[in-house]
Amino acid sequence: MLELASLKELLVQPKHIVITTHHKPDGDAMGSSLGLYNYLIQKGHQVRVITPTDYPTFLQWLPNNPEVIIYTEKPEESQQLVATADLIFCLDFNWLSRINELGEFVRAAKAPKVMIDHHLEPEGFDDYRHWTINACATAQLVYDFIVNIMGECELINKDVATCLYTGIMTDSGSFRFPTTTAEVHHIVADLINLGAENSRIHQLVYDNFSESRLRFLGHCLLNKMEIFTEYNAALITVTKEELKQYQTTTGDTEGVVNYALSINGIRLAALIIERPDKVKLSLRSTGDFPANEICKKYFNGGGHRNAAGGFSEEKLETVVSQFKAILPEYKTLLIQ
Ligand code: 5GP
Ligand code: MN
Secondary structure, eight states: OGGGGGGGTTTTTEEEEEEOOOSOHHHHHHHHHHHHHHHHHGGGGGEEESSOOOOOOOGGTTTTTOOOEEEOOHHHHHHHHHHSSSSSHHHHHSSSGGGGGHHHHHHHOOOOEEEEEEEESSOOOOOEEEOTOSSSOHHHHHHHHHIIIIGGGOOHHHHHHEEEEHHHHHTTTTTTTTTOOOOHHHHHHHHHHTTTHHHHHHHHHHOOHHHHHHHHHHEEEEEEEEEEEETTTTEEEHHHHHHHTTOOTTTTTTTTTHHHHTSSOOOOEEEEEEEESEEEEEEEOOOTTTTTHHHHHSSSSSEEESEEEEEEOOHHHHHHHHHHGGGGGHHHHHHH
């Protein structure tokens, strides 16, 4: 692993830089990527953000969003950019499988890879690393990178501040998850001072639902949620027909699982969705219950202790039965 501080010298001369982030990017993925983008362009670099897939409309207002390339829309151009880059930043993920087909092009690229991330157990494809699971968001680590490693707090302009605020806000559950330390609040205060319009950002991200998304949420909560009282667990199951019926688009299922977790006493909430190619699971938990352990052990996934995900190639009904069958194993932890 190379010394992160040596990037300071490397970034003195203008470079061709690619920033990439995980499949189905969320607020932290886009906020940290565009935050870093808006910082690097001020230093005269040629920068491109490449996402493996599309992402929700409620993130498409971020400063310089039109500059983002979506791999699935422009695979050849993306591959060319990755192959000819001088430096590749990998943000908010630490396994190349998280960026789908793009992963093998990044692996093969001659450019050094800089990983900035806060997920458990990195794969080890990176040359430079700014990583800790104690950060509430990758955007927090990008802030730290700019301010403390590059020593360029003066380059956090309104655009950078807006992006980083969005990343921290979304990944910290609006500043309420346990990783939201006093230091995070200091950073956020700094970002507001530097131009992030906190109230406007909340509105753009959270009050931006389409009618169909809200009705879909209503359907999930009223008709599709099961509560397992003896395990303090909740489950919402969604079929592909329902996704179609409510005309859901990318991002419409995001956050649905949190409603189940907000029920008094629930320690584990799961959302199981039948996607066209596979069944996807999203798990959320409270306290020290290891949602990521279940995803890793049974569903080819992982994540954070309180927010994890995975998938299965089995049929929806099979995955649902599997999930229910796992609950007794965790009963002691769930009823604590
Ligand atoms: P979500 O439920 O929002 O899809 O994912 C929550 C968290 O779980 C993500 O931030 C990511 O850390 C993790 N995660 C989701 N899906 C996967 C997966 O398929 N593999 C791994 N390793 N982690 C996942
Ligand atoms: Mn994140």
